[in-house]
Amino acid sequence: MVTVSTPLGNAQLVRYARQILLEEVGESGQARLLAAKVLVVGAGGLGVPVASYLGAAGIGMLGLADSDLVDRTNLPRQVIYSELDIGYSKVQRLEARILDNNPEVQIMTHPRLTPENASAVIEAYDWIVDGSDNFQTRYLLNAICARQKKTLISGALSRFTGQLAVFRPGDACYQCLVARLPNRDATQGCVEGGILGPMAGLLGCWQALETLKQILALSSRLQEELLLFDALNNSSHRIRMRKDQACPVCGE
Amino acid sequence: MVTVSTPLGNAQLVRYARQILLEEVGESGQARLLAAKVLVVGAGGLGVPVASYLGAAGIGMLGLADSDLVDRTNLPRQVIYSELDIGYSKVQRLEARILDNNPEVQIMTHPRLTPENASAVIEAYDWIVDGSDNFQTRYLLNAICARQKKTLISGALSRFTGQLAVFRPGDACYQCLVARLPNRDATQGCVEGGILGPMAGLLGCWQALETLKQILALSSRLQEELLLFDALNNSSHRIRMRKDQACPVCGE
């Protein structure tokens, strides 16, 4: 548990008043958010709401990792981008919009994470939020988070399905959940399967909220559970995860 | 059931490609969204994500009703506003940001709804989304929607609790659910009770998604059910609503 003692300034007490009012947050919880270093992987359907709401909530240092440029087909679900942003770097446009809302967030932008750069980028953060769009990146982040003992907050979408899980060092890891890399043809991301914009927003906000709960160490935070959300019939299921002793990443 | 036959233009086919790909949407569903007229009441914690995602999704005509000015304490949960917007009209800033993302949406701004103006404003829309912050407005919208036979998509927040319900003409109405106007002291909105930003985002996106499902007439849309969401333990409950035969608004 990290103890945070930096007192909040007057402007911060005003800005964050509605968060501080919650007994689950308070001034000490807000100070903890202001001291947190969070990396958001992907600046797409999930990454946009995750980073926007984390920045607005007062996360102290926010990393944004993506190499994509804004495309017209992104606009219905990546609502912070404008038509004028088409063709420009997503992380740069996202950085600018977060700073408009909250100039005190320290933002770092990074290119897409690869086996070459990921370890060094992740080193600088305490919490890693995965909003990437492919299994290779998910495996990569998981392996590095396990090695560097970082908590990974993982969100994923397909059509009307959302999945949310938190992988903490020592608990079941992403590869305990997904033991084999799925065949590319079998999987449908937003590009292949289609998506309604607010579906991405809903899951991204849920992921941001769960990230705050993790940083605040709320007793009710998600732990060794996978949340399955079905937006068609508005149902959610919670499934207990189990550490695979034979897992090549986190097993004995 | 309204049949929409306007063909989509090429730019629309590109922009909305990921939505059109869904068999639940398709070109005819997208055309239906483009023909819809939706009023969003409140431009706060719920109204901001609701209107942003509905505009981006291609709702044809979007009304925004609120008289508030942007305040510093709004910024953590109303992420689309910037520090420079403080003191300016919320609906005007929100209108500008939605048009940045999607210039083809027709946006109308309105002052806060009151017993004097509400009926005339609501007249122009087919779907009413309630993200207001007080029971008086909720009662008012409900009564007018019942009279004008408009569907009301209602969202409400308190701390880590979210409530979402859809009131269609002929079904149970909001006043069947809330039979007596609660005492002001007993209720905690975002101002009195506190709120984490992404909690508002999550419920607002859920409300936007449910609005799209209603417009698309998906068979799985919410009907005569109240959704209770608890963000602390990530649980949701669905409760069947019942028409109150003695209801002063919709009873016999």
Added chain:
Amino acid sequence: MIKILYFAQFREQLGIDSEQIQLPRHVHTVETLLAYLRGRGGNWTEVFGADAVVCVAVNHAMVAGQGTVAVGDEIAFFPPVTGG
């Protein structure tokens, strides 16, 4: 036994998520159950006081005060909320 669930402010004010209790004697309706709970004193009297607006569902369906409560039922109490 009956199962009672408390939501939102009720949960916070009473400090309880859910409980299983024997169906008390004389309790056959939502109203008499509320009267029984009020009788616990302390916070219970205030939270479920005469001024309180309490929504009630029995087995996942909303009911009015006259609605019946029987062994095996799941009763949920929740307040309407209004924040936007």
Added chain:
Amino acid sequence: MIKILYFAQFREQLGIDSEQIQLPRHVHTVETLLAYLRGRGGNWTEVFGADAVVCVAVNHAMVAGQGTVAVGDEIAFFPPVTGG
């Protein structure tokens, strides 16, 4: 009886949300249940084919292929998804 839930693409490809079936003879594990379902032919053979990555939960807890299945269990099949 056992209850089987299908999620995400499985639900869409098989056209079924959930079903209750008698526990088939010779089915005692997740693997033998999957073999039984594959044996239904048509889409079932492909959806639960050898290449498919299928996550399985029995009574709300994830299990591997060797995990046991018994009368009264609720089994959920879901694919990992990856969209962002």
